[in-house]
Amino acid sequence: MTNVAVIGSQWGDEGKGKVVDWLSERAHVVVRFQGGHNAGHTLVVDGVTYKLSLLPSGIVREGKLSLIGNGVVIDPAALLSEIAAVGKLGVSVTPDNLRIAENCPLILPVHRKVDQMAEAIRGKGKIGTTGRGIGPAYEDKVARRAIRVCDLADEMLLRSKIETLLVYHNALLKAANAEPMTVDEILAPLLAVAPKILSFAMPVWLLLDSLRREGKRILFEGAQGIMLDVDHGTYPYVTSSNTLAGAATVGSGMGLSGIGYVLGITKAYTTRVGSGPFPTELTDDIGAKIGKIGNEFGTVTGRARRCGWFDAVLVRQAVKIAGIHGIALTKLDVLDGFDSLKICIGYRHDGKLYDYLPASMKIQAEVEPIYEEMPGWPESTHGKRSWVDLPAQAIKYIRRIEELIECQVALLSTGPKREDTILVRDPFVD
């Protein structure tokens, strides 16, 4: 029995929420370790749709413990409204089923303001962030001026930390002709939510250590995807955290040896929200058709996702960088009925061939995809629950992907419901 980290192998939105929910049936604990409420995970359970951003996907299952690790940036107001929203759907969130690391940095209203201001200044070169203050909150963490969950317990300390923080941010806001913020604008709402947030706070690393010793099965739930990783993604069009499996240890306090299997969630085609390079993007009718069938609209911002063919070069890169043991292939059914399908097997740039995506932002923007074409399948794969029910051509598509990305399929998701899942290899017992 091993602990599993689930991460996205493309640009996010691969369907992690559903797979984590499915796997959490066999896990005792689900842990978020990076990102914040920029993430959007949609779960459909017994006909009820849950849209989660910050809460670990395990929260909708009774008897599971959900943990938010120190690598996550928390907007306290967003967390409490998400807790209230799932409460209305019958999910009760208490310190019995949710614990938050006391060393989590907080996202404050000033971070949102600075995020939106920075995007406006970037103009055409904007990143297309979710505008939720994620980047500025991580900047404050690295700059060692972040306000953390544990600081909520001490009003004097909190006030003085906010004063220090505002010296920096107000200088930026003034330079951009924006209204500076006052200490009380930040402090008052924090003090109002402090008791509630603190009721969930604890040293999560310590809890994880004892859960591990007790032999509990732990599932680490990543957000975004490898191509949005701040180091390995399509920089600067990335999020501000590391999205690799390695981030699960840093962002939770669980030692490296505590994670035995990395499951990469991979969509059967490619999507991206926000700006940045996307070599296999389809700006034609085919892209629009994929987007429509796949319902490719952001859970968090509602933005239409850009759609394109499967990029085997990028996913192979993700498999290697993140040490992915097996993939969960999702949304295969969206490709049902296409006459033919293309898979990107390499790039061409300036007379040179690449079997990886180089780091240069100029080359990333200019590479031309090299495609291989395969026939599609007229039959439906939607909701299929056994490998033998899949059309032969769909199996050929999967096998070719496995070959090109140098990694095998462990799970196949054929629809949004929990039950629409074919298990090939169980990550927990691999």
Ligand code: IMP
């Ligand atoms: P930020 O994380 O809000 O700073 O946004 C940085 C980039 O990451 C933008 O291109 C966002 O669209 C993208 N991004 C952030 N979170 C997600 C996600 O959960 N899914 C897909 N893209 C995301």
